[in-house]
Amino acid sequence: MTQAPLDEAAVRQATERCRLVGSAGAPVEFHERIGSTNDRAAELAAGGAAEGALVVAARQEAGRGRRGRTWVSPPGGIYLSLLLRPDEGMLRRLPVTLLGGLAAAEAIEEATGLKPELKWPNDVLLGGRKVAGILGEMTREESGEQRIVLGVGINVATELAALPQELREVADSLAAHTDEVDAGALLGAFLRRFEEHYLAVRRGGGATILAVACARMPLLGKPVRVRFSEERQVTGIASGLNATGGLVLELEDGTREVVVAGEVEGMGAK
Numbered sequence: 453m454t455q456a457p458l459d460e461a462a463v464r465q466a467t468e469r470c471r472l473v474g475s476a477g478a479p480v481e482f483h484e485r486i487g488s489t490n491d492r493a494a495e496l497a498a499g500g501a502a503e504g505a506l507v508v509a510a511r512q513e514a515g516r517g518r519r520g521r522t523w524v525s526p527p528g529g530i531y532l533s534l535l536l537r538p539d540e541g542m543l544r545r546l547p548v549t550l551l552g553g554l555a556a557a558e559a560i561e562e563a564t565g566l567k568p569e570l571k572w573p574n575d576v577l578l579g580g581r582k583v584a585g586i587l588g589e590m591t592r593e594e595s596g597e598q599r600i601v602l603g604v605g606i607n608v609a610t611e612l613a614a615l616p617q618e619l620r621e622v623a624d625s626l627a628a629h630t631d632e633v634d635a636g637a638l639l640g641a642f643l644r645r646f647e648e649h650y651l652a653v654r655r656g657g658g659a660t661i662l663a664v665a666c667a668r669m670p671l672l673g674k675p676v677r678v679r680f681s682e683e684r685q686v687t688g689i690a691s692g693l694n695a696t697g698g699l700v701l702e703l704e705d706g707t708r709e710v711v712v713a714g715e716v717e718g719m720g721a722k
């Protein structure tokens with residue numbers, strides 16, 4: 453496995469062709485080591501940083517995942533957080549986390565030729581194992597405006613042995629599937645793909661993006677179980693996504709439920 457390391461120069465280069473990221477004075481930071489890039493991006497946001505601020509790290513010591521989980525972040529991964537300041541119209545369209553998952557899958561394909569799949573809402577999988585995850589954290593500012601810190605973790609050349617046992621069974625890294633990954637090129641591809649989708653949705657688009665995302669979701673059309681909490685779960689056929697990215701479930705009693713948050717797992721043979 454050959455891997456160009458992620459460093460300050462690689463991050464600068466990755467943002468060169470971006471329109472939003474690093475634009476109009478939005479800061480771009482690279483850290484060899486940090487607690488959580490989401491926390492650092494939130495600090496920048498609180499200090500008034502512009503949309504498009506970016507924090508990238510080579511490792512995290514307090515990385516956070518969805519649902520209060522830890523995101524174990526050893527060297528070999530890409531850990532990034534992007535500051536977004538969407539308007540109300542944008543927030544009523546597609547979730548930026550869905551755009552982030554799609555952009556991560558597309559960027560991995562562009563940089564490696566691998567074909568990742570998406571598990572709703574935004575896990576990126578190869579062969580059923582997770583190679584990237586997305587965490588969106590929204591805050592309402594005193595002005596009433598919303599800001600979102602979009603955190604993305606990609607297991608590029610992550611040593612699976614460095615992960616806790618329970619994660620080794622469900623996680624994977626790109627290095628297990630391909631000989632060569634240039635982390636800087638992958639980062640650049642992610643930023644450009646994400647911007648393209650984000651700006652399209654901001655202009656009022658979204659239907660095409662939704663269709664492209666659905667095409668990467670093998671669980672659509674299949675029986676699934678959705679866990680909302682320890683106590684509540686439902687089963688049904690995942691028939692598709694609605695216009696705002698919710699998962700449409702056809703339940704056994706013939707009714708339909710739109711899920712906006714939950715953990716999905718397939719129930720049948722793949």
Ligand code: BTN
Nearest residue numbers: 488515516517518585586603605
């Ligand atoms: C998930 O649970 O699937 C989401 C994982 C998100 C991890 C990323 S790594 C960069 C950013 N900083 C964090 O602390 N978390 C996110």
